[in-house]
Amino acid sequence: MGGACGTVPGEEGAEEPLPEDAEEQLSNGDGTLELSGRKMARLTGSICTLSGRLQKLYLSGTLLTELPDDLHLLHNLRTLALDANRLPELPEAVCSLPCLCRLYLGGNRLQGLPPAFAQLQSLRILWIERNFLYHFPRPLLSLPALRSLQMGDNRLRGLPGELAEAMPGLRGLWLYANRMDRMPKVLLRMHSLEILDLDRNRIPVFPDLRGMKGLLLMSYDHNPVTKPPTVGETVTLVGDGAQELMDEREEQRKQREEEEVARAEGQEGEIKSVEGAGAGAEQEWEEDHEEDHGEEDHEEENHGEEDPEEENHGEEQYEEEGIYSKEDYCPAEGEEGYYPGEEGYYPGEMGYYPEEEQYYPEDEGYYPKERDDYYRSGLY
Known part of the structure; x- marks a missing residue:
């Protein structure tokens, strides 16, 4: 049960003051109010008067058991941290924050989420670890824009079969320290998932995970497995x-x-x-051409001394054997077509062998090694 904005329950019309340093904190212009660690059974209702300026509200470890009913008036609120408190259920007022993107509910006494939670269509990051969830909260299936879901240290035994279709953009899913004795099959259809943490469950064997094309990091530690899961070559594994x-x-x-x-x-x-052999052949061809040219000059010098009948006999012999006729015989030097051009015998190198970059693409992506890295890196 929550109190009204600006009043203390049971004291009609009385206004609770804002924390003393609230104005000082908000003066830096980033809209952040940090009240974590300050012990309070309930949040002062006067917080609702900051609706125009408040964007990030941190209430971690304050021992809260309720929130103001008019919390929804904080229409610019984007981040709300309620972790490490004593909330037995999530107040309905939280479900009416239109711009809420990040919600931290870890370490409370929650056993589920209200149906109105499905109204949080702007939500991208939800941490609800260290609670008492025995079943996957159905309202989450109405949040297709969710990118990061932290559900570690609960009592879950499985996942709904429609999870892959309901959350197509989910990138990080933490399910460590639950009670799963097999890997949920629906995970194999979540191709956008990049981080999957199944540490500290009861899974004895994992299926082939190479079909999870988007996977970058997989934690399977502290499960009764005999060998690591089969994953793609770019996946970082954490486990025995x-x-x-x-x-x-x-x-x-x-x-x-x-x-x-x-x-x-x-x-x-x-x-x-090949290029060297081509150059040698060209040189040999030039030398042969020079020798042939010298022999022709020598024959021209002795042409007047040759027997005309012998010369005619040679030409008639070639015609009879069908090698070539007089009209085809020995075109004059320099005449087009006598020596075929070299172009076309040795194709150019360009385009024949692809560039080296096609064989060795640079490694892309970041593979965190420690849990704190991928919890707090800001990617999720």
């Missing part, structure tokens, strides 16, 4: 045997890269050999 598997995978990648480099160098050597 993961480091050895990734080291072996890296060695294989380097070996393939070295083989590709050697193959590319071999192809380059082959094309140079």
Whole structure:
């Protein structure tokens, strides 16, 4: 049950003052009010008077049990931290915040979420870890824009089969320390998922996860498995045997890269050999041409001394054998068509071998190693 904005329940018309440093905190212009760690059973209703300026409200570890009914008046609020409190249920007022993007509810006493939670269509990040969820809250299936869902340390045994279609844009899903004895099949259809944490469950074997094309990090530690899950080559694994598997995978990648480099160098050597052979053939052709030219000059010098009958006999012999006729015989030097051009025999190198960048694309992406990194990196 919540109090009205600006009044203390049971004291009609009395206004509660804002925290003493509230105005000072808001004076920096970023709309942030940090009240975490200040012990209070309920939040002062006067907070609602800050609706035009308040964008981020942090109330972690304040021992809150209720919130003002008029909290929805904070229409510019984008971040609300209510973790590590004593909320037995989520106040309906939270479900009416139109611009809320980040909501932290971890470490309370929640057993579910109200149906009105589906109204939070601007929500992108939800942390609801360390509560008492025995079943996946159905209102979450109405939030297709959700990107990060932290549900670790609850009592979940499975996931709804329509999760993949309901949350097509989900990037990070934390399900560590639940009570799952098998990996939910629906996860195999969540192709946009990049981070999956199933640490500390009861899963003895994992299916082949190579079909999860978007996966970057998979944590399976503290499950009764005998070997790491089968994943794509770019996936970072966290768990027993993961480091050895990734080291072996890296060695294989380097070996393939070295083989590709050697193959590319071999192809380059082959094309140079072909070019060298072409240059030698051209030189030999020129030398033969010079010799033929010298013999023709010598024959012209002795032409008057030759026997005319012998010369005619030779031409008649060629005609009878059908090699070529007088009209085709020995066109004059320099006449077009006598020596075919060299162009076309040796195709140019450009376009024959693709650029090296096509073989070795640069590694892309960031693979965090520690849980704190991918909780607090700001990506989710």
